[in-house]
Amino acid sequence: MTEPPRRRLRADARRNRDRLLAEADAVFRQEGTDAPLDSVARRAGVAIGTLYGHFPNRRALVGSLLRERNQALFQHGQELLTSSPPAQALIRWVYAVVEHAAAYQGLAAVLADGLGDQESELHASCVRMTDISDQLIANARAVGALRRDVTGADIFALMNAAAWTREHLPLEQADRLVALTMDGMLTRAPNRNTTTKQDRSQNS
Amino acid sequence: MTEPPRRRLRADARRNRDRLLAEADAVFRQEGTDAPLDSVARRAGVAIGTLYGHFPNRRALVGSLLRERNQALFQHGQELLTSSPPAQALIRWVYAVVEHAAAYQGLAAVLADGLGDQESELHASCVRMTDISDQLIANARAVGALRRDVTGADIFALMNAAAWTREHLPLEQADRLVALTMDGMLTRAPNRNTTTKQDRSQNS
DNA sequence: ACCTGAACACCGTTCAAGT
């Protein structure tokens, strides 16, 4: 729940670790989470063995990279819980996570896999995302803004599916998927919630 | 549009080609489209060079593998165009394609990438899928069963996103994504269209 | 006309040897 028991590192080791993370972020942004770790090490100015010394595998590296970012995301989610009208809060949360999960190509897959995999360094984060979704859902349902049996797991699936869509289809397509789906989930209720452009061509 | 100009092959070459396709199908089903081609060749009883002789790259192999299957799918789509009430036809079409695109792990990505990539062996098929979706959409809209500005591209995105979801999240999650999204897209119109279980807990 | 398989390139991961 709290910070991992980060043991003290020798000064040079910490410096290497930090540079590895910085370069990994840069490389993953450009080439996705499957980029050669070799090039990460080279850019960080260390041997490949050093990278493995700090991070036992690629997932651990991605996990460390996301830890801070995740904290910020969760805090944002918590704030939305009270700061915005329930329906809008849920919508904003979904877009925020999609944005987050689209940081690197391949990240959506890592996250999706992480929910069911206890071993994953991102497991806890995925559970947390689902939890926050559940709370936002409960709020929205409480004011009658959300219809049907939508669950946190559904929202988690949608967020990852949309992030994946960003990697493979034209830019707006992912947003349209989210907009259409959310719009179907939300009832046009007391509080207005416009996911898409203003188009109210509806009948009955 | 019609059969590719398949040149006559020497008997042994044709036999090899067929076995390669059969084994590729088996291997891809088990290990996904990223499975070692080496093992495909070995199982087919030929050298790796023979595989590359028949299929210049992995995409070509996947493409050939899907050509027949795609024909069947398109025909099904065409039939739905006239055989079922528009809303139901669209729903069935989406589930059929999701099923199709989930045949191998990684296939959804190949398909999604194929829509925008002229070079892809699956490009034409992806365009076709979008076209059929467009026609089904037009029908549904014509009877007032479909709301908003849903496009064939939206349906294509949803289908692939759902197929991808199957690869990474618990089984029903993909179906739930489709059900929730489609249910939001479809209006409760003259002709009944129940995507999910019967739950009409609604207000207004 | 087609097949073979050695050869090369590339990358993940380990570990003995260094400092």
Added chain:
DNA sequence: ACCTGAACACCGTTCAAGT
């Protein structure tokens, strides 16, 4: 305590040599 980089394994792809 940490780093180095050679070494090994694995896989995609090519191509000279065979039939």
